[in-house]
Amino acid sequence: MSGRIGGAPAVEPNDEGGTSAHAVESSNEGGGVSGARAVALRAGLERGRVEFRQSVTNAQEVWGALFFPAVALVVMYLLRNSTVPGLRFSLGSQAVPGVLGMNVVLNGMMALAMALTMDREDGTLLRARATPNGVVGYLTGKVVSRAATAVAGLLVPLVPAAFLFDGLRLGEASSWVTLAWVTALGLVALLPLGAVLGSLFEGAQSMGVVTLPVMLLMAISGVFYPVTAFPGWLQGVAQAFPLYWLGLGLRSALLPGDLAAAEIGHSWRHLETAGVLGAWAVLGFAVAPVVLRRMARRESGSWVAARRARALQRPV
Amino acid sequence: MDVGTNDETAEADDRQPVIETRGLRMRYGTTDVLRGVDLCVRRGEVVALLGPNGAGKTTTIEILEGFRRRSAGEVRVLGADPDHGDEAWRARLGIVLQSWRDHGRWRVRELLAHLGRYYTPYGTAGRPRPYDPDELTALVGLTEQADMAIARLSGGQRRRLDVAVGLVGRPDLLFLDEPTVGFDPRARQEFHALVHRLSGLEDTTILLTTHDLDEAERLAGRILILVAGRIVADGTAAELAARVARTAEVRYTRDGESHTHEAEDPTGFVRDLFTRYGERIGDLEVRRPRLEDVYLAMVREFESGRRTEAPGELTEVAA
Numbered sequence: 026m027s028g029r030i031g032g033a034p035a036v037e038p039n040d041e042g043g044t045s046a047h048a049v050e051s052s053n054e055g056g057g058v059s060g061a062r063a064v065a066l067r068a069g070l071e072r073g074r075v076e077f078r079q080s081v082t083n084a085q086e087v088w089g090a091l092f093f094p095a096v097a098l099v100v101m102y103l104l105r106n107s108t109v110p111g112l113r114f115s116l117g118s119q120a121v122p123g124v125l126g127m128n129v130v131l132n133g134m135m136a137l138a139m140a141l142t143m144d145r146e147d148g149t150l151l152r153a154r155a156t157p158n159g160v161v162g163y164l165t166g167k168v169v170s171r172a173a174t175a176v177a178g179l180l181v182p183l184v185p186a187a188f189l190f191d192g193l194r195l196g197e198a199s200s201w202v203t204l205a206w207v208t209a210l211g212l213v214a215l216l217p218l219g220a221v222l223g224s225l226f227e228g229a230q231s232m233g234v235v236t237l238p239v240m241l242l243m244a245i246s247g248v249f250y251p252v253t254a255f256p257g258w259l260q261g262v263a264q265a266f267p268l269y270w271l272g273l274g275l276r277s278a279l280l281p282g283d284l285a286a287a288e289i290g291h292s293w294r295h296l297e298t299a300g301v302l303g304a305w306a307v308l309g310f311a312v313a314p315v316v317l318r319r320m321a322r323r324e325s326g327s328w329v330a331a332r333r334a335r336a337l338q339r340p341v
Numbered sequence: 342m343d344v345g346t347n348d349e350t351a352e353a354d355d356r357q358p359v360i361e362t363r364g365l366r367m368r369y370g371t372t373d374v375l376r377g378v379d380l381c382v383r384r385g386e387v388v389a390l391l392g393p394n395g396a397g398k399t400t401t402i403e404i405l406e407g408f409r410r411r412s413a414g415e416v417r418v419l420g421a422d423p424d425h426g427d428e429a430w431r432a433r434l435g436i437v438l439q440s441w442r443d444h445g446r447w448r449v450r451e452l453l454a455h456l457g458r459y460y461t462p463y464g465t466a467g468r469p470r471p472y473d474p475d476e477l478t479a480l481v482g483l484t485e486q487a488d489m490a491i492a493r494l495s496g497g498q499r500r501r502l503d504v505a506v507g508l509v510g511r512p513d514l515l516f517l518d519e520p521t522v523g524f525d526p527r528a529r530q531e532f533h534a535l536v537h538r539l540s541g542l543e544d545t546t547i548l549l550t551t552h553d554l555d556e557a558e559r560l561a562g563r564i565l566i567l568v569a570g571r572i573v574a575d576g577t578a579a580e581l582a583a584r585v586a587r588t589a590e591v592r593y594t595r596d597g598e599s600h601t602h603e604a605e606d607p608t609g610f611v612r613d614l615f616t617r618y619g620e621r622i623g624d625l626e627v628r629r630p631r632l633e634d635v636y637l638a639m640v641r642e643f644e645s646g647r648r649t650e651a652p653g654e655l656t657e658v659a660a
Contacts, residue, residue, distance in 0.1 A: 061428060061462040068458040075455070079446045149443035156459045157432035325408035327399055330440060
């Protein structure tokens with residue numbers, strides 16, 4: 026790009042982070058560039074652990090993570106005597122897995138997006154940029170801590186739900202296997218989306234723009250009421266997004282087999298679940314690095330300062 | 342930089358300036374913020390970038406840090422173009438920006454230990470990386486706060502933590518943007534001692550911006566004055582003073598009677614004074630124009646538009 030000065034040897038940029046005489050023969054951890062990345066990944070895991078600990082020891086954050094399922098489970102408990110259309114099964118029990126799935130979306134995808142916008146506002150991301158391989162570590166830490174919080178946000182409400190609702194299949198190993206793979210695949214699909222949303226939206230306030238469509242999606246994705254009750258085109262819309270499939274997968278894990286009758290095609294459709302969640306994961310992993318890199322490159326001290334000034338001016 | 346050992350690299354660094362820019366320009370829309378900045382900082386130097394608000398200090402530093410892409414001009418920092426600096430290059434920089442608020446829930450020592458980890462692969466025998474977190478908290482005077490949540494630190498303590506984070510990778514080059522804003526006088530003095538220690542013992546090159554003229558004079562071996570996107574003066578505090586006001590004020594008493602003299606060569610004048618009058622001279626005081634007078638005079642001149650181009654003698658690179 027620009028010319029050289031004083032006959033300095035050019036440093037050729039390199040996608041792997043470049044090589045340089047300074048990265049290091051005499052290092053303990055060794056291995057040059059890939060070694061440095063591995064160090065950053067391990068630091069990222071540590072970061073995830075620290076942030077998860079901070080989340081679960083912060084009353085406000087614990088409340089935020091459990092608020093939705095707490096309210097939803099109370100509502101469902103009041104509806105426990107209604108039944109799923111055409112079946113003699115409690116509508117309240119039927120909704121439990123969907124509520125848990127929604128909480129994974131909130132604590133995984135939405136919370137990650139929110140964390141990214143906030144970390145840009147307070148300079149955390151810029152700090153990561155100022156650190157060698159810091160963005161790798163930062164993202165690793167965020168994904169790990171958000172995934173852990175999302176899993177906790179799924180499992181913790183399951184404890185009271187087990188006592189409040191009849192008919193949940195919690196004693197069978199196959200339930201937990203299905204629960205595990207559906208949750209894992211769901212997170213792999215949702216977290217990159219959260220990262221993309223968090224990169225695209227400037228400022229924590231504007232995340233409200235995202236919250237509304239997600240709430241609408243919740244309404245049509247069969248979280249509270251079987252999706253088969255909705256018109257066909259609405260079912261089509263719901264099936265394009267991961268929330269429906271996450272809910273379906275969790276229902277297949279936690280509800281008795283004959284409840285499949287209330288689903289589209291009278292089946293749990295595991296293959297389709299894996300296919301759609303997998304497709305979202307592939308899309309997310311293709312788009313997220315590009316968007317994240319663009320966002321990280323824009324970070325600078327004056328951006329952080331400008332954003333802060335704007336945040337202070339905003340009427341509360 | 343595909344050359345062999347670290348020794349060779351260090352040798353190359355000795356010869357090359359740590360920072361060099363030529364014709365550095367930055368334009369936002371139709372506004373020129375930097376209009377051709379030429380600067381050169383050599384290894385081990387402590388250089389202060391001084392200038393009024395909006396002069397382009399932060400923009401300059403952000404370009405050098407690789408956080409902002411320039412519009413035009415040539416820039417080398419530690420031998421690389423900051424726009425293409427890799428992670429090994431980044432590991433050699435320490436950055437202290439204005440107003441960090443990050444990592445409020447982390448504890449002081451915990452954060453320093455965490456951020457230090459990223460630097461381990463970049464340590465060398467002569468420059469082990471990172472700093473030990475306990476050593477670092479002691480260095481910036483935060484030992485008592487080591488296990489405190491960062492959000493609970495006072496303004497000055499937070500700033501000292503920022504400096505500690507900037508130092509955690511034992512940088513070859515440290516950028517300090519308004520480092521002592523919010524410090525009380527004692528913290529400021531301790532910070533100045535820290536900077537002296539760094540440049541002396543650790544052979545760290547430091548570029549700092551400041552509003553505080555006393556601080557610039559006390560810390561920096563060389564001062565660059567940036568006004569309206571140009572370096573208008575470059576030199577030691579004494580050199581800058583000498584360029585603007587060529588005389589110094591000499592006050593003395595002769596036989597108990599006060600005298601004041603504007604001398605172009607104050608040393609010669611005083612020597613002559615003693616030769617002629619010897620012990621009859623008392624209360625001798627030589628007052629050179631203070632940096633503040635020089636700085637204000639320069640800023641006034643440029644801002645009033647009387648001088649739009651920097652005169653040749655002032656733009657010469659002193660090195």
